[in-house]
Amino acid sequence: MGWVQRPRFVRGQQPDKCSPLHERDRYDRGVADASMIAASHPFVKTVATALRRHCAVPAGARLVVATSGGADSVALLRALAVLAGRRSWRLDLVVGHVQHGVRAEAESEAVFVSDLAICLGLPFERRDLDPRAAGDTTNQEARLRRARYAALAEMADAVDAEFVATAHHGDDQLETLLMRMLRGASVRGLGGMRWRRRIAPGAVIRLVRPMLSVDRAEGVAFLEQLGQPWREDVTNADVSRLRARLRRDVVPVLQALQPRVTARAAELCDHMRGLSRVLDDTTDALAQEMVGVSEGRIIIDRDRSRRIGRVLLSEVIRVAVLKAGARPDRVGRRNLDRVVRAVLDRRGGCRQFALNAGVMLTVTRDTIEIEPGGAH
Structure with missing residues (x-):
């Protein structure tokens, strides 16, 4: 699947207005409030801890922040923007947006993200996917995901970034765990999404997920406190998709039975990844003994x-x-x-x-x- 590179915005560039909905004043207020509200916000502290402890992102690193315009990615961007200004972090951020071109709202979301990047004083990178290259609807979601990661990797390479940060959170991890259980997963599959991995086999660039220890509600609460708007993706409510069906019908029941189910799922995934590493080490030793070539x-x-x-x-x-x-x-x-x-x-x-x-x-x-x- 191909993409088209759009012009970049340089750091510090200011727009005539911040979005088609004239939200410039609201953005500016949110950016100003960030220095007071977000500096000690629990959401920011949790993201910072995960970024250092689990994602192994060092101070001074350059990251492409994958930003769709939805609440999750906007919350991550705002939290990382706070950390970027701290002497202990000095992060160099680039806002990355992939326009899939499969929904009528896609272009307005791309404009929203570019305007937000400018208001935060951050560089913006955009790639447009060619929806015709996705073929028929069979496994289209998986193909678009692969194309999106390829586009993000190309952005990171273009700006010499070592990391791409995505806003997958604890609720996503719980849903992933449930989906893999239903499909019949091994120990490796039950490890869920990793905090850090190569964005593609053999790639130098690392994909990091510093929000896996927070849930969706925490990110939304953070944005509401900042007065920061976001965009809603209507396809997230399409219950013909297994993930959306679990989110609507199953996860609320689990949360009612165990309010900390998201944290429990994250702990289980961490444990299963640990077991998987032990299993890999044992398997490698046995393979050295047992596997030959003739x-x-x-x-x-x-x-x-x-x-x-x-x-x-x-x-x-x-x-x-x-x-x-x-x-x-x-x-x-x-x-x-x-x-x-x-x-x-x-x-x-x-x-x-x-x-x-x-x-x-x-x-x-x-x-x-x-x-x-x-x-x-």
């Missing part, structure tokens, strides 16, 4: 595989098929379970399993053989 094929001894247990066997096979070129996002627990069942039973003969990216796995009487994509 005539271009990856070979694993079947008898040895039966003795390490179902969970570790699944992980060793996952390491091997990734080594053969399979896509990580297509090698889930459900894909591997049928292979593991075949390895653990006592049947002989040859059984083949076509995995993604052309990778072929064969279970024989004595071995598990994995042929890389394109080799057959």
Whole structure:
């Protein structure tokens, strides 16, 4: 999916007016109030703690702040703008906006974000996606998400930023955890969204999420105290999407049963990521012992595989098929379970399993053989 780069606004540039709704005075009041209200606000303190402790963002770092114009991203931008002016942080911020072009309100939201950036005295970067490149509606949301991250990575590279900050928060984490449970996730999947990761495989730029320990209501309360407006994305209320349905029908019930459910979900995800790291270390050690290569094929001894247990066997096979070129996002627990069942039973003969990216796995009487994509 392509994008079009729009002109940049330079730091300190002032507009004739702040938005199509003539909210200049309200913005200016909010910016002035930030020095008094936001400096000691609990929301800002929580974001600052997460930024340092979990996201490992150092003082003086340059960040692209992904800003859609919604309450979550505007709250993050306003909090980071407060930190940017502190001697202990000295952050260099660039406001980044990706215009998807799939909704009638998209252009007014882009203008809103650019005006907010100018009123905060921050540089603005914009990329316009080509909606025609998304193809049909099947998995369109996933394709747009990949294109959005690619555009944000390109922005960060263009301005020499080390980080891209997004406004995913604790409620998003809870919804993600529920979605993965419903779809059948492994320990790795139940770790949810990470505080910090590479924005793309092999990339230097890091994606950070300093709002994972706060919920949506805390961000909204922060903006209301500042008198800072935001924009609503009507697609967030589309309950044909699983996330929106969970947000409307399931999360309120969980919150009524346990008011701290968002914090509990965040703690669980942190714990599962810790377990995942232990599992990865154990798996890597076993793979070094068990996985070999012969005539271009990856070979694993079947008898040895039966003795390490179902969970570790699944992980060793996952390491091997990734080594053969399979896509990580297509090698889930459900894909591997049928292979593991075949390895653990006592049947002989040859059984083949076509995995993604052309990778072929064969279970024989004595071995598990994995042929890389394109080799057959």
